[in-house]
Amino acid sequence: MKEIKIKASKEYDVIITSGWHNLLFQLENHKLKNFYIITDENVYNIHKTYFDLLTDKASGIFIIKAGEDYKNYDTISMIYEDMIKKKVNRKTAVIAIGGGVVGDLAGFAASTFMRGLRFVQIPTTLISQCDSSIGGKNGYNFNYIKNLIGNIYQPDLVYIDVNFLKTLSLREYINGMAEVIKYGFVCNKDFFNYLNDNKKGIMEREADKLLHIVYECVKIKGRVVEEDELDTDKRHILNFGHTIGHGIESASDFNILHGEAVSIGMAAESFIALKLGLIDTKSYDKLISLLKFFNLPVKFDLKIENILEYIKKDKKKISNDNKLVLPDGIGHAIITSEIKESFIHETLKEFTK
Amino acid sequence: MKEIKIKASKEYDVIITSGWHNLLFQLENHKLKNFYIITDENVYNIHKTYFDLLTDKASGIFIIKAGEDYKNYDTISMIYEDMIKKKVNRKTAVIAIGGGVVGDLAGFAASTFMRGLRFVQIPTTLISQCDSSIGGKNGYNFNYIKNLIGNIYQPDLVYIDVNFLKTLSLREYINGMAEVIKYGFVCNKDFFNYLNDNKKGIMEREADKLLHIVYECVKIKGRVVEEDELDTDKRHILNFGHTIGHGIESASDFNILHGEAVSIGMAAESFIALKLGLIDTKSYDKLISLLKFFNLPVKFDLKIENILEYIKKDKKKISNDNKLVLPDGIGHAIITSEIKESFIHETLKEFTK
Structure with missing residues (x-):
C-alpha cells in the first residue's frame, strides 16, 4: 500500500493498493461513517461482491446507466431526488465507484447537495485512477457542450484499488495508457524511461507494475494540482495532446475514445515540436514507438x-488565445500561443491514414 | 468610502460607499473587464440609469422575474443558455445586482459555468448588503426545499452602494434591520449600543448611519466567515433567531418575511436564555424594545x-442534533443542543398573539 498526501485548498490522502481489504479501515480512519454510493450499472454488475462490503453502511446506492449519454442534468436531478428520499444529510459522505463519468457526476452532486458533502473517490478505470479522480474537477454536459457545467471540489479521500484494472477490456485499459505516457513524456523523464523498460509487464497488467504507474501518475498530477488548483496556468501542461486530441475526439463523434484521440494528439503536437527544433528525432521516435507498442493510434x-473547426470552438470557449503544449525535451514542455492554424493544418496532413 | 478585506480561501475586497461613481474604477482596479450582468425586473426597472453605466461593457444582461418562486433550476438553466448565446467565457466576470435571490442564483451560475467564473456582488437590499453578499453561500430551491442545492463560492469583489437602501419599501428595509440587530446582540455589544443610541437616524435612513451599520455588519460577518468558511461550527452563531425563525417562516408559508420571522425567533430564543439565567431581564428588555422600535414583530x-414540525425537519436535514444559539450577555452567545422540545413549546406559547 502506498499513500500520497495532496495539499490543495483541502489536504487529502490518496491510498494506492491492490484489493479492498483496507477500504473499511481507511474510511473509518478518515471518520467517514455514513455513506451514499454512486456507481454505474457496468461496475455494479461486475463487482457486486465488493458492494456488499459497503451497502449495509450506506443509506442508499444510486446506479447510473453507463456512458457519456447520461452525463447531464437529468441524471444529477435524479441523484438529488434519491438523496432526499434516502435522507442524505450533512453527515453523509458520497462515495463514487466507477470511471470518469461516475466520478464527475458524483463529485458535482456531492459538491452542491446542501452546499457540499464529504466525498470519496474509488476510481475503477486507468484513466480515472491516474488522472480524473485527482484534482477535484467535476461536471456534466449541457446543450451538448462537454463538461460545460461543473466546479472544482476536492475529495476527502481517494482509494485506488489497482485490481479493478484487471477487469477492464483491453481497449479501455490501453485508452488509459495514453494519459500515463503523457505524464512521462512532458513531466518526468525517469518515469517515461520506466514505461519503456517495463512495457511488456505493464501490457500484461502485472500487479507491481500497475501499482507503480498509478503511484507515479498520482504523484505528478498531485504536484501539478497543488501548484495550480484552479487551472489558470501550470495545470495546462497536462493538456499535452489534448488540444488536437479534443478536436479529433469531437470530429469522430466520440467514436475515437479520449485516450486514443490524445495519443494521436500527442503524436501531432510532438511533430510540431520536432519541426520547431524543440525536441530531436530520437525523442520523437521514442514516443511514437511506445504509443505503437500499446496499440494506441497515431493516425x-x-x-x-472538421478537426480544426472543433479546435477553434474549444479555444473560443476559454479565450481567444491559441494555446498548445509542446515538449521541449523528454520530461519538459512549454505552453505557447504562437502556432498558426496553417502550421497545424500542414502537420495534421502527416497523420492522416 | 470604506474598504474591508475578507481573508477566506480567496481574499477579496468589500467596498462600502454611497453612489455608483466609484464602481467602474473599482472593477478596473480588480482587473474585471468583461461582464455578464444578472439582476431582477424590480431592480432593473427602478435603477435603469445605473445599468447604462455598465451595459456597454457587458456581453449580456439577464433579468430574472422577481421573487422566491423563480429561485430554482429552471432559472439557472435559462441563465446557462443565455450565457452560451452571449459567448460568456472564462475571462467574463458575472455581476449580480439585486437582493438575496439574485445573489444566490448568480453566485451558483458563476460558480458552475465552465467550472467557475469571476464573480462580483452588488447587493441592493439591507439583508444582502449586511449578510448574504458576504461569505460565498449561494443556492436554489429543489423539490420545494429551500436552498437545498448550492455551494460556497467566494466573490472577487463586493461593491455596496447604500443609496440602494433608500429605494426599498419600509417593510423590506425593516426586514433587513432584524439581521442588523442580530449582529449587535450576539456578536458586538458596542454595535448594539450604537443601534440603540442612533435608532431614529437609522429609521430615517440617514446616509452616515447606513454607511456605519453596513460597515459594522460586514466586519462582523467577514470575521466569522474567515474563522469558519465552510459553516461547520463557529459560523453557526449567526443563526441566532434562525432556528425558531425558520420554523415560523415556513409555518406562515413565507407570508412572514425572513427578517420578521428572525425577529420573533430572536425574541423567543432570548426568552429561553433569560429563563436559563444566561442573560438578565434588562438585556432581554433592551432587545425587545429595539425590535419594537423598528416595528419588527415579536409575536x-x-x-x-406546525412551527415545531418545521424546526424538526430543518434539524434532520443537518444532523440529528438539536442546536440553538443562545445569547449569554449582549455581544456573546453559546451554541447548545441541550434544549428539549417541550421547553421550546412552552416558550412559544408566550409569543402567540
Missing part, C-alpha cells in the same frame, strides 16, 4: 477541416 | 405544532 481517418 | 399567530 486518423477524418476530415482535417 | 405570531400560527399553530405552535
Whole structure:
C-alpha cells in the first residue's frame, strides 16, 4: 500500500493498493461513517461482491446507466431526488465507484447537495485512477457542450484499488495508457524511461507494475494540482495532446475514445515540436514507438477541416488565445500561443491514414 | 468610502460607499473587464440609469422575474443558455445586482459555468448588503426545499452602494434591520449600543448611519466567515433567531418575511436564555424594545405544532442534533443542543398573539 498526501485548498490522502481489504479501515480512519454510493450499472454488475462490503453502511446506492449519454442534468436531478428520499444529510459522505463519468457526476452532486458533502473517490478505470479522480474537477454536459457545467471540489479521500484494472477490456485499459505516457513524456523523464523498460509487464497488467504507474501518475498530477488548483496556468501542461486530441475526439463523434484521440494528439503536437527544433528525432521516435507498442493510434481517418473547426470552438470557449503544449525535451514542455492554424493544418496532413 | 478585506480561501475586497461613481474604477482596479450582468425586473426597472453605466461593457444582461418562486433550476438553466448565446467565457466576470435571490442564483451560475467564473456582488437590499453578499453561500430551491442545492463560492469583489437602501419599501428595509440587530446582540455589544443610541437616524435612513451599520455588519460577518468558511461550527452563531425563525417562516408559508420571522425567533430564543439565567431581564428588555422600535414583530399567530414540525425537519436535514444559539450577555452567545422540545413549546406559547 502506498499513500500520497495532496495539499490543495483541502489536504487529502490518496491510498494506492491492490484489493479492498483496507477500504473499511481507511474510511473509518478518515471518520467517514455514513455513506451514499454512486456507481454505474457496468461496475455494479461486475463487482457486486465488493458492494456488499459497503451497502449495509450506506443509506442508499444510486446506479447510473453507463456512458457519456447520461452525463447531464437529468441524471444529477435524479441523484438529488434519491438523496432526499434516502435522507442524505450533512453527515453523509458520497462515495463514487466507477470511471470518469461516475466520478464527475458524483463529485458535482456531492459538491452542491446542501452546499457540499464529504466525498470519496474509488476510481475503477486507468484513466480515472491516474488522472480524473485527482484534482477535484467535476461536471456534466449541457446543450451538448462537454463538461460545460461543473466546479472544482476536492475529495476527502481517494482509494485506488489497482485490481479493478484487471477487469477492464483491453481497449479501455490501453485508452488509459495514453494519459500515463503523457505524464512521462512532458513531466518526468525517469518515469517515461520506466514505461519503456517495463512495457511488456505493464501490457500484461502485472500487479507491481500497475501499482507503480498509478503511484507515479498520482504523484505528478498531485504536484501539478497543488501548484495550480484552479487551472489558470501550470495545470495546462497536462493538456499535452489534448488540444488536437479534443478536436479529433469531437470530429469522430466520440467514436475515437479520449485516450486514443490524445495519443494521436500527442503524436501531432510532438511533430510540431520536432519541426520547431524543440525536441530531436530520437525523442520523437521514442514516443511514437511506445504509443505503437500499446496499440494506441497515431493516425486518423477524418476530415482535417472538421478537426480544426472543433479546435477553434474549444479555444473560443476559454479565450481567444491559441494555446498548445509542446515538449521541449523528454520530461519538459512549454505552453505557447504562437502556432498558426496553417502550421497545424500542414502537420495534421502527416497523420492522416 | 470604506474598504474591508475578507481573508477566506480567496481574499477579496468589500467596498462600502454611497453612489455608483466609484464602481467602474473599482472593477478596473480588480482587473474585471468583461461582464455578464444578472439582476431582477424590480431592480432593473427602478435603477435603469445605473445599468447604462455598465451595459456597454457587458456581453449580456439577464433579468430574472422577481421573487422566491423563480429561485430554482429552471432559472439557472435559462441563465446557462443565455450565457452560451452571449459567448460568456472564462475571462467574463458575472455581476449580480439585486437582493438575496439574485445573489444566490448568480453566485451558483458563476460558480458552475465552465467550472467557475469571476464573480462580483452588488447587493441592493439591507439583508444582502449586511449578510448574504458576504461569505460565498449561494443556492436554489429543489423539490420545494429551500436552498437545498448550492455551494460556497467566494466573490472577487463586493461593491455596496447604500443609496440602494433608500429605494426599498419600509417593510423590506425593516426586514433587513432584524439581521442588523442580530449582529449587535450576539456578536458586538458596542454595535448594539450604537443601534440603540442612533435608532431614529437609522429609521430615517440617514446616509452616515447606513454607511456605519453596513460597515459594522460586514466586519462582523467577514470575521466569522474567515474563522469558519465552510459553516461547520463557529459560523453557526449567526443563526441566532434562525432556528425558531425558520420554523415560523415556513409555518406562515413565507407570508412572514425572513427578517420578521428572525425577529420573533430572536425574541423567543432570548426568552429561553433569560429563563436559563444566561442573560438578565434588562438585556432581554433592551432587545425587545429595539425590535419594537423598528416595528419588527415579536409575536405570531400560527399553530405552535406546525412551527415545531418545521424546526424538526430543518434539524434532520443537518444532523440529528438539536442546536440553538443562545445569547449569554449582549455581544456573546453559546451554541447548545441541550434544549428539549417541550421547553421550546412552552416558550412559544408566550409569543402567540
